[in-house]
Amino acid sequence: MVVLQDPPYDRIFMSGPHKRRRLSSQSPPPPTDIAHHSSKKKKLNHPAFPPPRFWDNLSEKHLTRNALRELDRRNAKVAQDSKRRRNHSALRATAKIERPQPIDRLLGQCSPTCLGRIKRSARQGGPDLGDLRGYRTSSPQSEMSSNQSSLGRRKRGSQSPSKSNATSNTTTTKSTGPYDRAFQQHLIDHDVYPDRYEYPDGRIPPRPGNLEEIRQALGQPRASLSPSQFSDDKFEAFQRADAHASKESQVIADVIPMIEGNVGDRKCVARQVPFTNLDHLTDGTLVPGNPDLYYGARPEQLDQKVRQELRGRIIPSTQHDLPIVPNFFLEVKGPDGSAAVAKRQLLYDMALGATGYDAIRSYKADAATFDNKAYTIGCTYQDGQLKMYASHPIEPSICTRKPGIVMTQLKAFALTNDPDTFRQGAAAYRNGRDWAKQQRDQVIAQANERTGLESPGSPQSDALGVSFRSDASCVTIEATGQKTITNAGSHAVPSLYDSDTSADELSLDFQPPTKRSRSPRKQSYTTIKGETSSSTPRVVMVLGSR
Template sequence: MVDQRGRLLSPTNRTKRPRLDADIHIPKKRKLNHPSVPPPQFWDNLSEPVLTRNALRELDRRNSIRDQSRTHTIHRRYNTRSASLAAHRTPTQTLLQLSPTGRVQLKLSARHGGPDLQDVRGVWIPSEYHGHNLEMSRSQSSLGRRKRGSQSASESNATPGTTTTRSTGPYDRAFHQHLIDHHIYPPRYEYPNGDRVTKPENIEDIRKALAQPRKSLSPSRFSEEEFEKFERADAHATTESRVVATVIPLIEGDTGDLRAVASDVAFTNLEHLTDGSLVCAKPDLYYGTRPEQLKKEAREALSNFIIPSTQDDLPIAPNNFLEVKGPDGSLSVATRQATYDGALGSRAIHALQSYGTEQIHDNKAYTLTWTYHGGHLKAYTSHPIPPSTPEMPSGYAMTQLKGWSMTSDVETFRQGAAAYRNGKDWAKQQRDEAIAQANMITLLPAAVQPLHTGAPSEDASETTTSRTTSNDISLTSHQTTDMSEDELSLDFIHPPKRSRSLKKKKHDSAMNVHGQDPSGKRLLHEVNLGVISEGKGAVRGRKPNKKDTS
């Protein structure tokens, strides 16, 4: 039998009261390392090769290493410093030493029997070496190779009125493929056989909750003039940061508890979602719970699953995220970030729900993610899906709830803003219920007193009823100590049956919160009240008297 702090209970100490928290050794936190750029194993483990800018940079990096290893085999002929540097200079470095005009002349010389450029073929030239376009155009004009020599190659290929290519950072198509390879599915994903990822069972309930009207957005309180202010703010927000600062507050309305929301925080404390090759998530906005609302023991046990940052005062157990992009941003990048955020939030709530119990896969969603781009607000939900084998971690699926064109008219804005504000309230309710459940599991060992036949306390029954009514989830699998008066009495009338059930239960093991580390913290799934009461002086074969139940 394993207690809630992971200690094996021998027959000699089963009847002893649990030790105080001060006597328990808490292991030192393991420092997580999140890469700033995708490491080599990220590319090696992709199921399908994806041609992106980041993939080309990785190829160039590997080619540079190969070139450097090749130069070490060249015999150094001179002992001078300049000759030594030249001998160890790679073809790429030699090419970068040339000016744009020099590179053009080198290319022309090679075409007319000059040097062999095989070693520098396909070399990626960084943007800082692309300057002097005017000098390049003049050299092209002087050579008379093109009549349009007044334009550079980049200018001739550019479409009038467009900006340069936007950088997706690490959230490119390779990132998208990596998530799918690890069973983290974007909206409307279809399996290779054509099947679709299952939607959460409570999706219609969530949509109804989001569609509820808000008094703060009624025509009497939110007029056309207020909507025009929003339109003006959206039109003048030319960058992502300005959208977050000036547009989102008009949609959000009253922020509520300022300690339950944070922005631009890197999730460096969370356990890796896949194989450790992903950069840490950094949502533009996320909503969570004050750390002190969850018992310290549960916080320490679930630290790397519910506490995003090492900064202790930031919200924990996030399950509501917002990703924003400016007018020049990429909607696909925002969706990939939201998929990543939603999976982390869904794992956090799942960890709280499974704390001290077996894993629960009820096919319901308890996490929301939002994207805002170009005046369009989209709502998504994320929920865990059972693993294919017990050894595998859970997968996560993202499902779109609805979308709103916030700048179209005032009525659509009211609907979208009401959905966002209702979503905050709904997500908070899911967090509060999961945290209350984890707190109750945490208090179970210390709360076990000499057995009595009295009815459960009013507070405990109200808590259980509230959780069951709100979530429609049966929590009997991890509330085995909430017994009725008749059940408690039967434990003493039929002691042989209780003994046989004890032998059976003694071999049951509690699973950890995420199904990946069977050797981690094992938490108490059931509390054998019969054994504890027997250690307090209960006599087999008789009902407890008033003295026993006091």
């Protein structure tokens, strides 16, 4: 038996003396580099539209445009396969037709008696071939191809331009997007349940145990939305902006900033970033999540080891300076958009966020723990209507399956109704955003403690308490060994959507985190935020041993 072995590292591609000297002087790559490259995550493949197995595995098939398009695709494939089989049969029939043989070979196969008859007929002039004069022979394959080409010409000629344009428009409209009833049925089949879902036997999925706690936090008043700060004139400006926004992009650019107010740390927010780096939520047949807006934590807040181990569940994008551990989402639709589509998109986004949050909450835990609490919040906005939801994991129905995800409505507001309703809705939105940040910072601190490191404080961090009374860009926090001193921001409403900047541009001013000391002693972090002469925030981090 011959055993094939790889050549030594320094003897590969030694075709010349110069290459021999250069390669022999190189040392093999260090084991750490090999381990690093081998641990790199394999790129996930997200389909643009559901593949065939998406439809094959549905428990219930709804009559949607995507279902009809899949039916057309399968019918076209059957017709194409049938045509291929017919062509193959015709080719085989053509091959069986005997080709004309040379006359000398044909005469050589005749018996003496037959040959004598042929000679006698030839002396008499031979048979009369007048009926065959001018006849053109053709094979079955050429006849079939000519018939098909003529049929194709007739079909193309009979097709009206309006019909062709209608077909083209049908395949490009947003109504044929992937978020249809089949999409929701697929999520239900994988234990991701929308709001007010009921099991076939009439049971209802458990509601989050902290539902009232969240609603109480959302209902806290905010000083920036008091009548003295947010006047009726500002409300009328909001009404005009909402009435004039006829497209989704206009709603995002002109309306949403009035609801958001001061977003605080802009490194913790990104918009319209596809979640292509997250592991598949179900069986790999869904498009990646793509919320219009999401809030998460700065990557440097979480220990690098934890980020590496949980990267497929908490890091949404391959651009690793964008926010991680997202747990606050927003889906926006224009006046002509579909509220049902927005809700399905939010259900999907929040399920991805709740799965990642549960992963980091259970990091290095002895076993998976289900506390039946929600830590993920999402909102939909369309035509003046703001709806808020919570999402939380539940125990799997079967021990071999993944945990389920349940979506529950928190509150709903008609923001264009009157100033008081707007103040309540905008306060609930901002309070929900702050509450989600509080939960996010707490779970990140817990994960860092489990790795033996203390969580580095992030600018504007309010992990241990959130003030719902003001819209200051930062809040004051005091904890053991850690103190954050901030200046209250103004009540002006900065716009995150002043221009059509991409998600990548939101992080152009990203600075790498200050390296932590290798000393085993714990460190304390003091963050001081001030204002420069140009009113640009400046962050100074001072590290010192406690």
